[in-house]
Amino acid sequence: MTRRARTAEALRGRRRLLATLCLVFALAAVLAAVPRPAAGTATLGAWAVSGTPTADPGDVVTFTISINNVGPSFAANVWANATVPPFTTYVSETVGGITWFSGEWFSGNRRGWNFTNLPAANHTFDLTLRVLVGPADQTVLPLSFFVNYTDDAGLPRPESAASASVKVVIPTILITKTPTVDPVDPGQSLSYSVVVSNWGNTTSNTIWLNDTLPPQVTFVSVSGIQPSRCTGPNCRVLNLPARSQQTYSINVRVASSAVRGTGVTNNLFANYTDNDDTVLGSVSTSASVTVRVLTDLTIGKVPDAPFAFRGQTITFTIWYNDTSASALGATWINDTLPLEMTHDRSTPTGTVAGNTVRWQFPNVATGPHSLLLVVRISASATNGSQLTNVVTGNYVDGAGQPGQQVQAGASIVVAASLPAFEFAKTAAPGTAAPGATVRFTVYYNNTGTNTSAAVVIDDTIPQGTVLTNPSETVSGVVGRRYTWRFTNVVTGGHSITYDLVLQNVAVNTTLVNFAFLNFTDPFGSPLSPPGSRSAVVHVAASNGGGSGGISPLTLVVGTLIALAVAGLLGYRVVAAKRQTVIDEVFLLHRDGLLIKHYTRRMRPDVDSDILSGMLIAVQNFVNESFIGAEGLQREGVLDELRFGEFKIVLERGQWVIVAAVLSGDPTNRVKDEVKAAIRALETALGPELEGWRGDMRSVEGADRYVQDLITGKYRHAWGKG
Structure with missing residues (x-):
């Protein structure tokens, strides 16, 4: 390639790079113009789980706590806290292994942990607690866990929460103690039946039973339990399963010096463990018996009349009865007279000392016995006063044991004057025809020397008659019996009249109408009634008219x-x-x-x-x-x-x-x-x-x-x- 060609290619490369940079910068500008999301960049969840479903006091329970940031970004600030269960105490935690952990705090039963820039991931640590003695069997101990946080921009996010729990499973021990006999006599043996029950849901490995014997009894033996588990009356019950019980007896003897009438209380205390020998607590019970009071002697006293006049004698019958199956030993009867009474005579003859009359018997056979005491009422006794005479009895039984004192009293009223009643009943006419009306008169004349507090007259009318026009208001009616009640009936004459209509009676029949009177003294005590009175009406056919002279x-x-x-x-x-x-x-x-x-x-x-x-x-x-x-x-x-x-x-x-x-x-x-x-x-x-x-x-x-x-x-x- 020529030099020119290489130069052109380099220029085109620079142009492509510039275009790419412009695209990047444009995208960056677009992205910069789009607002950041306020939520969703960090989403945290909270979880907690107990390492065991059940525990007993002394057990260590580990709760695994999880903070899960599902992203996509970190949480700038995280505040986590747990409310630990009651009856637990803090042991340890592993939160320090989390890199973003920034500190912790605790207050009462709450513990808190802080985190900074917590990245998207599941962050887990353990919280270890120890269960304390105190909660009852089947108590649920809950742990609550809460997470509050902000996203990577520092904006608050919704709280997350979780919980976990552990159930307490322990033995529940109850004890009872029951005497086999009550009351008891001095020198007598008795047993206490002890029942140890486990009403919980797990075994109790050891139960210590400590019996505090009272001074009135001495220990003899235990039975129903291995002797090797007992020292005197104190015993151990081992490995008592849930929902089971064990019974044994403590045998004692009552001291011969125990005082009759006193109580003897025996206390029993128990301490016990759970199935891993943690001592849980204590329970107690008690049992009481009474040292028997001898009540083999009964006594009573009765006067021969409820009233006595000044200067008059009155006789008291005193009963002293041995109700036991054997003879009593020495027995003393003491009668204390009021000042207005003096001893006149007695049978058998008693010993008189001041206002007390005494009799002493070397023994008293089984059954009833009586003596007579005749006293004279003082001439200075107040009219209407009540004189109470008290007699007491003391004795020992055939074995010389003293019995309980018994007492009885009898009262009479001093009377200077009393009411008395003349009681009579008449019918007029004495002969009448069916359908006629007969007038009846009942006389109740107080011929005594004082007012009667209450007078009751009962009058039973014959069959087939109807009572009308009573002169006094009838107090009550039961069948054919009519009752009149009067209060404070003074001396003098009194009467009731009423009419009987012979409504449904046969000719040639005789109707007998009875009345009864009862009355009291001025103080309301009954006196001897005069007996019944009657009136007779003969039913005859009507003669159609009358004639001169006597009909x-x-x-x-x-x-x-x-x-x-x-x-x-x-x-x-x-x-x-x-x-x-x-x-x-x-x-x-x-x-x-x-x-x-x-x-x-x-x-x-x-x-x-x-x-x-x-x-x-x-x-x-x-x-x-x-x-x-x-x-x-x-x-x-x-x-x-x-x-x-x-x-x-x-x-x-x-x-x-x-x-x-x-x-x-x-x-x-x-x-x-x-x-x-x-x-x-x-x-x-x-x-x-x-x-x-x-x-x-x-x-x-x-x-x-x-x-x-x-x-x-x-x-x-x-x-x-």
Whole structure:
């Protein structure tokens, strides 16, 4: 090639190079004019994984942490942090092996790592932690990992996060301890049953059981476990698998000096390991027994009455019973009397020291026993006061062991005055036809000397009758039984009236209507009731009208009443003398209320209420049949009723009526005596009798005049009526 040709070729080469350079510069200019992307040049992901799924305290767990930059460029700044699980502690990490690692920090359970210009690649390091004692079996320990970063231009990118966890698997030990007998006696042997249970999910290699015996017991032996694993009551259980248990017994003896009634508490403590001998913790339990109190003696005390008058004696029965299967040893009974009581006598005889009465028995056989204590109420005891008498019992059993003291008490109320009731029931008319109405009257006259806190009257009406128009509100009805309840019933006369409609009864039948009365003292304690009272109604066909004079109905009622009184008093006929004798006197107020009953009999409490009730019935019968509505307000109501050799003489004064039951003849002179006694009585007690409202103390002076009448001191008045 010629020189010219070579020169031309070189020129063309320079031109091609210049064109290429221009193209490069133009491309560079274009590229320079295109904006750089703000995101996408570096994309980071976070991953974390545990080296094991389960662990127990003491185990080392490695978490592998990964920061993956998928590019295409580097991340200018990277901040990574992890929240480590509770119950773990830091061991080590391998982050220092990453070239672009620039520093780390930690605060509490958080650890952080910083990186600079982290290139596109997967960057991995390990974080190693140790599991601590504390979490329960099956507790999940989580680790959280977070990555924040900027791209190569320093712009923030979205956060990446990852997590990993490990589950705690350990044994869970529970222990129980149960005595085989409770209560126990001094010197007695007993055993404690110990149950060791593993409710966890892995084996416990060693369980140490330490028993702290109380001073009241001494160690004897263990059973149900290899003796080589025990030192005294302290034992070891080895290799207890998950969900299993082992039982053994600790045998002890109660000290003979143990005090009865005290408690004995035995504490048991256990420490245990997991399956690689890490000591996990401790558990405890306890068991208690009581040193038995001897309760073989029971005691009780009962008075023979709930009330006693001042100066009166009252008897207490004291029961002391051996409830055991063998005889008791020495037994002491001590009764402490209140100041208002003094010892009168006792059976067996007790030893009296001050206000205490004592009995001592060398032994007491099995079964019930009793003694009697009679005391006298002081004359200075306060009316209405409650006196409580306390008795105690102490003893030893057949072996000489002291038993528990027992105690009982009994109370009585001091009563200067009590209520008493005359109780009667009448029916009028005594004979009626079906469909008729019969008026019944129930009398409950408080003839005592004090108010009754509560009075209850129960009245059962006959079948086929209907009760209407009661004078007092009915408190309750159960079937055919009607109940009236009254409170604070004062002395004096009281009554209830009601009508019975003979609605569905047959002709020629006899209807008997019973009533019952119960009452209390002024303080609400029950007193002896007077018994039932009844009234009789005969059902007869209607005669279609009446006639003059006394009706057959009246004659029947009168005959029934006469027979009742005659039957009550008839026992006196044989013994009666031919001379006139006043056997009974009933002193009544002019309104028909009984003031007092007097008698020659030795036992006036036997049937005085019956006599007075019948007498009230007679007065009502006479009032209805002969006198009319004003009967008891007029003089001369009824002079005399005759029943064989007995007569009931009634005489009326200005304020009182005297009914005298007589035996013998003549009786006409007795009327003069009765009138004389009434005049004397009303002269002395006129103001008190005129406005009398049941206060017995205001008419106590009447006793003198009535007693004089009974003993014949008014015979000087014969013929002077």
